[in-house]
Amino acid sequence: MGERALIRCINGWLGTASPPPPAGMGDDCAVLPQPHGSPLLTVDPVVYGRHFDDSLPPEQTGAKLLKRNLSDIAAMGGRPVSAVVSLILSPNVSLNWLERFFNGLKVCALTYKTQIVGGDISATDGRSFSATLTLYGEAERPVVRHGAAPGDHVAVTGSLGGSLLGKHAAFVPRLNEGLWLAARPEVKAMMDLTDGLAKDLTAMLHPDICARLDISSVPIDAAAHARSEQDGLSALEHACCDGEDYELLTILDGQTDLAPLMEAWKKDFELSLSLIGRVAEADSIDDAGHMIDDATDKPLFPNGGYQHLSGQ
Structure with a gap:
């Protein structure tokens, strides 16, 4: 269907989970609000055959993509703000499957008050699908993983x-x-x-x-x-x-x-x-x-x- 038409579909599927430009899709970059506290940034993918297979409904796959990143933000004691999504699609990915994937992502984004503000689409050969989400968040007191001492x-x-x-x-x-x-x-x-x-x-x-x-x-x-x-x-x-x-x-x-x-x-x-x-x-x-x-x-x-x- 072509990249432009697919982007219009994605924008429609995401609905209110994706804000209008310049805060969302439609510019070279999304313009984000000033952070409250320290800014946080994390990235995680879902890859067909590694993080999911045909037994997992596409709605759960889309939600898992965001939730994997939300878990990283949680571990820092932070709140999610905005995300961008990059897709790598092979020709066998159906429009119906992709719509359901984005519906799962949308529901999860609205549940956890996270805006999907942009991303990228690339094609690949074979039978594959991967989506990578980069999530921006903020924390008043970021908690890192190091700091343990004897007796703790x-x-x-x-x-x-x-x-x-x-x-x-x-x-x-x-x-x-x-x-x-x-x-x-x-x-x-x-x-x-x-x-x-x-x-x-x-x-x-x-x-x-x-x-x-x-x-x-x-x-x-x-x-x-x-x-x-x-x-x-x-x-x-x-x-x-x-x-x-x-x-x-x-x-x-x-x-x-x-x-x-x-x-x-x-x-x-x-x-x-x-x-x-x-x-x-x-x-x-x-x-x-x-x-x-x-x-x-x-x-x-x-x-x-x-x-x-x-x-x-």
Whole structure:
């Protein structure tokens, strides 16, 4: 149908989720408002065969594209503002599928008060589809992932594992929870769980420290137990290594009394916040930068989690 006609369709499909120019589509760049606090910028794609397949409805695929980025903003304690979307389309992508994809993106954008302000379209050969969304947000107090020190507590929202059974697309970005945690002085560091606890927690540790976990406190999702019954791997391994949980992993100051924080959390959220371990000085080179089972002193899944570019 041609690029210009497709852009007109996209603009119509997005409706009020896309503002008029110069704040939205129609110029070389979108003109964004001045940020309140620190500006945030993140980018994530959905790629056919990697992040979704034919079993996922296009509406959920479009929503997942935005929600993956919203989860990054949540992990910084921020609010979303505006996004641009880049499409790479092969000839087999139908107009009906694309309309449904953008409808899912629109509903998600309106739900989370995010404006789709522009993007780009490119063609490719074969049978493929990818969409990349760049999301702009803002935070009064951005919370970075580094800052853990010996004695600090490790906490996680929700439950973990088994994301392939549906959560990878049906998750809720923890924006309200991220804002709440960012406002608490006890919170020293935070990130979202996308590649699995085994990989993401170690990304928060500098080389001289480790995380000693009480594995009985790790919140294991029912889907992780279901996956365990399917493939024989332990439910704990699925909870630590599956990835795409999109929960918040946070480091809490070990020098403070956490009782007020935990009590306030329970009043404001039905979602669980679980204390799963402590940060400690590494006893050996083998322990440094790893998760350790506090009961056995053995590293937990040292090569676990989703490893990008390796196919694992």
